[in-house]
Amino acid sequence: MPELFFRYLFFPGFLFSAVVGLLAVWLDRKVTARLQWRVGPPWHQCFMDIVKLFNKEVIVPEGAKITFILAPFLGLAGVTLLTTILGRSLFSLGAGFGQDMIVVMYLLLIPVLALIIGASASGNPLASIGVSREMKLVLSYELPFILAVITVIIKTKAINLNAVLDYQAVYSSCVFSLSGLLAFLVALMCVVAKLGLGPFDISEAEQEIMGGVLIEYSGFLLAVFKIGKAILIHALSLFLIILFLGRDLSPLFLILKYSGILVAVILIKNTNPRLRIDQALRFFWGKLALLGVLAVILSLLGL
Amino acid sequence: MDIKTEAFTKSLWVFHAACSPCNNCDIEILDCLTPRHDVERFGIVLVGSVRHADVLLVTGVPNFKTKETLKKLYSQVPKPCLVIAVGSCACGRVMFRDSYNSPCSVDEIVPVDAYIPGCPPKPEAMIAGIVKLIVKARSKK
Numbered sequence: 001m002p003e004l005f006f007r008y009l010f011f012p013g014f015l016f017s018a019v020v021g022l023l024a025v026w027l028d029r030k031v032t033a034r035l036q037w038r039v040g041p042p043w044h045q046c047f048m049d050i051v052k053l054f055n056k057e058v059i060v061p062e063g064a065k066i067t068f069i070l071a072p073f074l075g076l077a078g079v080t081l082l083t084t085i086l087g088r089s090l091f092s093l094g095a096g097f098g099q100d101m102i103v104v105m106y107l108l109l110i111p112v113l114a115l116i117i118g119a120s121a122s123g124n125p126l127a128s129i130g131v132s133r134e135m136k137l138v139l140s141y142e143l144p145f146i147l148a149v150i151t152v153i154i155k156t157k158a159i160n161l162n163a164v165l166d167y168q169a170v171y172s173s174c175v176f177s178l179s180g181l182l183a184f185l186v187a188l189m190c191v192v193a194k195l196g197l198g199p200f201d202i203s204e205a206e207q208e209i210m211g212g213v214l215i216e217y218s219g220f221l222l223a224v225f226k227i228g229k230a231i232l233i234h235a236l237s238l239f240l241i242i243l244f245l246g247r248d249l250s251p252l253f254l255i256l257k258y259s260g261i262l263v264a265v266i267l268i269k270n271t272n273p274r275l276r277i278d279q280a281l282r283f284f285w286g287k288l289a290l291l292g293v294l295a296v297i298l299s300l301l302g303l
Numbered sequence: 304m305d306i307k308t309e310a311f312t313k314s315l316w317v318f319h320a321a322c323s324p325c326n327n328c329d330i331e332i333l334d335c336l337t338p339r340h341d342v343e344r345f346g347i348v349l350v351g352s353v354r355h356a357d358v359l360l361v362t363g364v365p366n367f368k369t370k371e372t373l374k375k376l377y378s379q380v381p382k383p384c385l386v387i388a389v390g391s392c393a394c395g396r397v398m399f400r401d402s403y404n405s406p407c408s409v410d411e412i413v414p415v416d417a418y419i420p421g422c423p424p425k426p427e428a429m430i431a432g433i434v435k436l437i438v439k440a441r442s443k444k
Contacts, residue, residue, distance in 0.1 A: 033343060038338045039341050039344050040341075040342075040344065041343050042346075045346050052310040052313075054315045056383070057381035057382045059381050185336060210352045214355075218355065218381040219381055
């Protein structure tokens, strides 16, 4: 039992993933700044932001429900569990259980649900616009993302994270086959949307609906959401590594793959203007879903 | 200096409250974010929602409408919060002092922590003003 708590709270759970996730957020800001020929913030900037937010006043808007306060913690708990499962199967081989990939797919939805619940409890009209966009975005990117995961399941003949890693260790990384490459590209675009970055930051849209879903959050509630987002970045990078790049897991290659995925996501973010929600829906259900179906067919043919 | 103050002064999130300005100051404020001046080095970013803000940046001379809005905005910022008046108008109303549609100056509505005069002030002047503000915030606590 104490071992379980240690895993959940320290390694590879909350503390470890929060620190790494906040560093990943810093990498995002730094690379963005360098791409714009700026200097960018120092490495401890995100920690400073979190400490500052914890010392700020928390304003709960009049008429907000109790879910306004509970939602950030729901999201944080869900994403911590997710990162614990992923980290366990990646860092200590053979620690997976049953069909844990399905559990992971469900847990990936919890932070989004928490965001939707919290924002709609705030009673702000701009937040409700953000919520409606967020819901449509979830519906649109889930289809291609599941198709990409199914491709890996067919290729490796396993719904267990460890079995997927074992398969890749024996043969080769999934990304080095035609179907795997297609599925990886599809999953990468879905990850960008899942993180609410890049061309898919439709629900936050700072310049347009002023932070959208997060508009009413202040103080440590906002900090909890920020930490949850940071852990989600960490968790999704780990998930992509497990699914597609699981061959060599020595620390050096792990860090290279990790930062490679992050930089790819950041480059997509910085080179594309924000889409409208209908354009995003068309993109995911049209082009990306077709690519996903193609990847599934290719994997059934054994390519 | 404790970690609270350190973190607060190293991560100032700015909400831009435009109280009927002529837009000159606003353009210069955006200059601070460009590659040449890049205030994100010091953790300063512009935020969209006033609930996320630590600094209320006011430009222009308040008129009867924006006076009420500014009052409301200040009450919506989570404390502790600082207020900066940017531009000669926000600092002292200059030639609009006796105008029929200028009821009061910014510091009669909200407590201003730093004044950055100029028409418009240069980005360097704004950064100098922010440095003074940070020094003040650190010595106060």
